[in-house]
Amino acid sequence: MLEVRDLKVSFHTEQGPARAIDGVSFDVAEGEILGVVGESGSGKTVSLLAVMGLITDPNVVIEGSIKYQGRELVGLPAKEMRKLRGREIAMIFQDPMTALTPVYTIGWQIAEQIRAHNSISAKQAEQRAIDLLAEVNIANPHEAIHRYPHQLSGGMRQRAVIAMALSCNPSLLVADEPTTALDVTVQAQILDLVRKLQKNHKSAVVFITHDMGVIAEIADRVMVMYAGRIVERGNKVALFSNPLHPYTKALLDSIPLLEGERPRRLKSIPGSPPALLNRPKGCAFAPRCANRFEACASVPVLPNAGHDAACFKVNP
Amino acid sequence: MLLAITRRLGQMLFVLVGISILVFLIFFATPGADPSARIAGRNASPEILEAVRKSFGFDQPFYMQYLIMMKKIFVTGDLTSFVNRGWKVVPAVFEAIPVTLSLVIGAAVLWVVFGIIIGTVAAATRGSWLDKFLMVLGLVGISMPVYWLGEVMNLVTQSRYHDTWMFSWVPPLGYKNISTDPRGWFLTLIIPWFTLAILYIGLYGRVLRANLIEALQEDYVRTARAKGLSETRILLRHALRTSLTSFVTLFGLDFGALVGGAALLTEVVFDLHGVGMLTYNALLTLDLPVIMATVLYASFFVVLSNALVDVVYIFLDPRVRTA
Ligand SMILES: Nc1ncnc2c1ncn2[C@@H]1O[C@H](COP(=O)(O)OP(=O)(O)OP(=O)(O)O)[C@@H](O)[C@H]1O
Ligand SMILES: [Mg+2]
Numbered sequence: 001m002l003e004v005r006d007l008k009v010s011f012h013t014e015q016g017p018a019r020a021i022d023g024v025s026f027d028v029a030e031g032e033i034l035g036v037v038g039e040s041g042s043g044k045t046v047s048l049l050a051v052m053g054l055i056t057d058p059n060v061v062i063e064g065s066i067k068y069q070g071r072e073l074v075g076l077p078a079k080e081m082r083k084l085r086g087r088e089i090a091m092i093f094q095d096p097m098t099a100l101t102p103v104y105t106i107g108w109q110i111a112e113q114i115r116a117h118n119s120i121s122a123k124q125a126e127q128r129a130i131d132l133l134a135e136v137n138i139a140n141p142h143e144a145i146h147r148y149p150h151q152l153s154g155g156m157r158q159r160a161v162i163a164m165a166l167s168c169n170p171s172l173l174v175a176d177e178p179t180t181a182l183d184v185t186v187q188a189q190i191l192d193l194v195r196k197l198q199k200n201h202k203s204a205v206v207f208i209t210h211d212m213g214v215i216a217e218i219a220d221r222v223m224v225m226y227a228g229r230i231v232e233r234g235n236k237v238a239l240f241s242n243p244l245h246p247y248t249k250a251l252l253d254s255i256p257l258l259e260g261e262r263p264r265r266l267k268s269i270p271g272s273p274p275a276l277l278n279r280p281k282g283c284a285f286a287p288r289c290a291n292r293f294e295a296c297a298s299v300p301v302l303p304n305a306g307h308d309a310a311c312f313k314v315n316p
Numbered sequence: 317m318l319l320a321i322t323r324r325l326g327q328m329l330f331v332l333v334g335i336s337i338l339v340f341l342i343f344f345a346t347p348g349a350d351p352s353a354r355i356a357g358r359n360a361s362p363e364i365l366e367a368v369r370k371s372f373g374f375d376q377p378f379y380m381q382y383l384i385m386m387k388k389i390f391v392t393g394d395l396t397s398f399v400n401r402g403w404k405v406v407p408a409v410f411e412a413i414p415v416t417l418s419l420v421i422g423a424a425v426l427w428v429v430f431g432i433i434i435g436t437v438a439a440a441t442r443g444s445w446l447d448k449f450l451m452v453l454g455l456v457g458i459s460m461p462v463y464w465l466g467e468v469m470n471l472v473t474q475s476r477y478h479d480t481w482m483f484s485w486v487p488p489l490g491y492k493n494i495s496t497d498p499r500g501w502f503l504t505l506i507i508p509w510f511t512l513a514i515l516y517i518g519l520y521g522r523v524l525r526a527n528l529i530e531a532l533q534e535d536y537v538r539t540a541r542a543k544g545l546s547e548t549r550i551l552l553r554h555a556l557r558t559s560l561t562s563f564v565t566l567f568g569l570d571f572g573a574l575v576g577g578a579a580l581l582t583e584v585v586f587d588l589h590g591v592g593m594l595t596y597n598a599l600l601t602l603d604l605p606v607i608m609a610t611v612l613y614a615s616f617f618v619v620l621s622n623a624l625v626d627v628v629y630i631f632l633d634p635r636v637r638t639a
Contacts, residue, residue: 054541058443078547086544093542098535101554103634112553113543148634164543 001204002028002051002172007064009043009050011057018276020046022228023064025304028172033198033205035219035236037212037251039273042225044208048174052091053081068172087117090165094177096157100149106133106160107145114167132163135200136193155186162193169201176208191217212255216240224248227274227284234307244309247285283311317637320630328623335615340382343608350374355604357399368398389609399603408594409609415491416590418501419582420574422509427516428567432556434517435524440551442529450521457518466511466585473507489587508586512579516570520563527562531555561632568625575621576614 009021021043028034036044049055051066053073066073068089073081085091093099100109110132111125120128126145133141136159149157158178165173175194179187195218198205207218215222215236222239224232224247232245243249250269271288280286286296295312302310309315344351352368353360360368369375373384388395393406434454438447473483485503492500531537532555540550580592591610598606629636 052542054538056541082544082546084544085542091542093535093538095535099539101536101540101558103557103632112545116543116545116549150635161539164539 001030001069003065003067004047004051005065005067007047007050007066008062009046009055010061012059012061013277015277017061019279020228020276021050022279024225024228024230025302026223026230026233028204028206030171031198031202031204032220033195033207033218035215035222036206036208036225037210037215037222038225039210041227041273041276043228044210044225045176047225048091048176048206048208052085052089052174053078054085054091083117086113086170087168088170089172089174090168090170091174091176092158092161092165092178095181096154096161096178097181099161100157102149105146105148106152106157106164107147110145110160110164110167113164117168128167129163132167133160135166135197136160136163137189138163154182155189158182158186158190159193162190162197166197166201166203169203171203172206173198173203174206174208177210178207179214180209180211187214194218212251216255224251227279228276229284229310230302231285231311232309233302238307242307244307244314245285245311246289246291246313248309317630320637321627324623324626324630328619331619332616335619336386336612337382339608339611339615340385341378343604344381344385345378351604354602355398357602360398364398385608388605389612395605395609397603397605399601399606405605405609408606409591409613412589412591412594413613414494415588416575416577416579416583416592418491418494418505419508419512419588419590420571420579422505423512423516423574423579424567424571426509426513427520430513430517431520431524432563434521435528436551436556438521438525439528439532439555440547442525447525451525454518454521457514458522460514462511462515463581463585465514466508466582469507469511470585491588491590504586508582508588511585512574512582520566523566524559524563527559528555531559534558561629564625564628564632568621572618572621575617577610 004027005025007021007024008019010017010019012018024043024047026034036048038044046055050062051068051073053076055062062074064074068084073084100106104112107126107129110129111122114120114125114128115122118125129145130141133144138144138156138159144152144160149160152160158181162178178194179190182190191214194205194207197203207214209215219236222232222234222236223230224239224245226247232239232243232248234244239248240252243252247269254268269288274280274284274287281299282297283289283292283300286292289296291313293312295316300310300312300315302308303315343354352365352372352374355372356364356368372388373381376384385395389406393404395405397403397405434450438450441447470489473486474489477483478486486507487500487504490504492504494501528551532551534555536558537550537554540554545553575591577590577592577595579590580596582588583590583592584596591613594606595610595614597603598610626636
């Protein structure tokens, strides 16, 4: 349904061009949940913002191809893109505290999206907003539509944001760390909710997170990003049971175990990710990698197979 | 909501009483100076001094003096000037109020309308030549001193080009009463309105543009974009709507100050006998009763317009309602 090929996103900065995304290719199939994981700054948000056409920075250059249901999105006129956004592809963001306009009720904001894409009456849109709030388990939806964002808790706001994203029955939902800003119990509820809604609405979901635990909970397939590239991709079960890339292994080692003996300290990955303007020429992970060898001085490719990694140890 | 409004108006009354006491103390309780001598004006005869002392109760305790003063201003309204013997102060202030209000309200309408248009257009086209042009224009407006601009306007419309088709409609300087001569009132004020408004148009346009551009970086604007709304709708319904609160704050401060007498320069240049001019003349002659009355009047308007701003806030920002 979504085919991204060799996507490159660069920003012109004062210190020169900064390639935040460097040749990323992936597919999203109808109805699946694709987990995208990686450290902060690895380019998860930027790559999906590029898909949404939401990078507003005037200094951006986007190359490659993004096809949504066969339609090329790179270079699509803003007006056409707008018709897709919110109706076909919806996105929810990390911080529910700031994601809603403070001066309008949540009912108004949901109805606004519905009416931007469908010609229905205000009354019908309001009814639909009530139904949606009920669907995301907000108590008293009749009353809740008249609430302002500041009158709701973080979890409630994120539910309202999810209700809004689903209001036009999108076939693709991009969720950018929707649970990171919430406390753990609320996180679990939101994850359950996303799963339930994904089943009911039959949407595909791209779920961005930096938490392998969340990926384990929710994803069908996983894509691991490091320094603007995909380093490993595969089915969740395969990837968790048999991680190929040393970075993925390190990420998995850093999840606290729920059962069994807990390690004294969580293992963390030595070193830190390279700065955007100062990325290594070859494999970006090489400086932190215990297994590096001569080949790592050039860029490893990610084969387009089921479960594979961009690593010379795996694909010599 | 109603509670919030009444509470705010109650606070306002409290502030006003406080200000009147403070102003009174500054002018009448300064140690070492005899207030009757100051009220009576320069070179007053002993008889006048005695009359002043009696009439203002300066032989009584401070609180009585204050009450007498308030009574003279608010109840009997018979506060008289001794510099201009027998001149009734309160009616003089009330005669000046409509002049100042006409000037400032008209200018305020202009600067709000044009300020919003310029700020919004500049923010919508940020980075373009139109944006740069509007901002330079705004800067020019801000840097032109109002008395200079007023004099130039007068020179152009009253003498140099008065006899051409362009400015022959401009009536001579001075204020026309709105109820007896509405047409004359409007025509005489057009030039003063623009002269006073230009500074604020530039200022408000620039401030609004900055606020809008900041608002456009907010997360909720990204959400609005993700919803598939048009850029115009995002700008007007989301960014502008949330920027209005700081716009209104600024407006309340400026409007209050101008009505309170800060429009003095415009009043002088266009020979409009408003409150600013009244205060100015009173300061020149050290006419204490007039100063007392106009300062009270000015603080009343500053406080009133700020209270109105807070009330408008309650409508604009739902977060204030519950607080
Ligand atoms: N407008 C921009 N101009 C310059 N660089 C940018 C811009 N937007 C993003 N970047 C850079 O692109 C890189 C990728 O950022 P991105 O937000 O996609 O990371 P992320 O994986 O989503 O991280 P996080 O987990 O912190 O959300 C970062 O190094 C960031 O500094
Ligand atoms: Mg991110």
